[in-house]
Amino acid sequence: MQIKVHPLFFVLALALVALGQARAFALTFIALVLHELAHAALARMRGFAVKKLVLLPFGAMMSTEESFDRASSVMVGLAGPVCNFLLALITLGLWWLVPEAYSYTQPFFYANMSLGIFNLLPIYPLDGSRVILGFCKNKLRAVKGLQIAGIVCSIVFLGLFIASLFFKPNFTFGIIAVFLFYGAAFGTKEEMYISVLDSASKNYTLGVEQKTVRISWDTPLVRFYHHVSAGAETRFIILDDSGREIATISEAELKEIAIKNRLSKPIKAAFAQSK
Numbered sequence: 001m002q003i004k005v006h007p008l009f010f011v012l013a014l015a016l017v018a019l020g021q022a023r024a025f026a027l028t029f030i031a032l033v034l035h036e037l038a039h040a041a042l043a044r045m046r047g048f049a050v051k052k053l054v055l056l057p058f059g060a061m062m063s064t065e066e067s068f069d070r071a072s073s074v075m076v077g078l079a080g081p082v083c084n085f086l087l088a089l090i091t092l093g094l095w096w097l098v099p100e101a102y103s104y105t106q107p108f109f110y111a112n113m114s115l116g117i118f119n120l121l122p123i124y125p126l127d128g129s130r131v132i133l134g135f136c137k138n139k140l141r142a143v144k145g146l147q148i149a150g151i152v153c154s155i156v157f158l159g160l161f162i163a164s165l166f167f168k169p170n171f172t173f174g175i176i177a178v179f180l181f182y183g184a185a186f187g188t189k190e191e192m193y194i195s196v197l198d199s200a201s202k203n204y205t206l207g208v209e210q211k212t213v214r215i216s217w218d219t220p221l222v223r224f225y226h227h228v229s230a231g232a233e234t235r236f237i238i239l240d241d242s243g244r245e246i247a248t249i250s251e252a253e254l255k256e257i258a259i260k261n262r263l264s265k266p267i268k269a270a271f272a273q274s275k
Helices: 007-018 022-045 070-097 099-119 127-134 139-164 171-185 221-227 251-260 267-274
Strands: 002-005 048-050 052-056 193-195 209-216 232-239 245-249
Touching (some): 007 022, 007 052, 007 171, 022 048, 022 070, 022 221, 070 099, 127 139, 139 171, 209 221, 221 232, 221 267, 232 251, 245 251, 251 267
Parallel strands (some): 002 052, 209 232
Antiparallel strands (some): 048 193, 232 245
């Protein structure tokens, strides 16, 4: 996985450190990393690998080229915010058990709540747009609408930043405005998540081994992805209830089957539908 830290991330770090909030930045960084790891873990469970991660102040930037199916788009989009809300809930529990921890973990609680709520906004390139795209039939048209919404929202935050200069300057508003405008207007042209069955996910530089997995025909398609990795090409031997071999499929054939079926469907039902 290639990880790229955007210059805007360093701008946020410098702003918070200059304002004497170095600890708040460190805890925000931890919350952000856990947010992105939740996305990556859920994507991997759904059969997608992280190709490139562009880390920005309030999350990673999604790509218009991501090839998620509808269910995966919604689930991966929600994974990050849900992780933040769970971490905030755990922090509340810690305060109840150890009240003395409040002063040390308060920034972590607010960082998680802010990241979770902010990323659920249905604007590009936030996680909320992934969720919206999961319900849209015309993805290209939906992306354009979400990008316009992102630009409008960036203008709102810019206005809030300018207004704050007359009272108490809030540089976070300014950074959010730049983050949203950059993401909505330019985005990233490289895929962040690709199917683990795509050849581009294989690391042929380090070498790719061949392996065989024997698996029951009652197994859901999504479970097949757990046996696929960048370091191996996997051949699946399908077994019936009596343990008899009934079929052999390659990763390429699995991809074709997965495209035509829900990932929760057992391979047996997928075979029956194709006949």
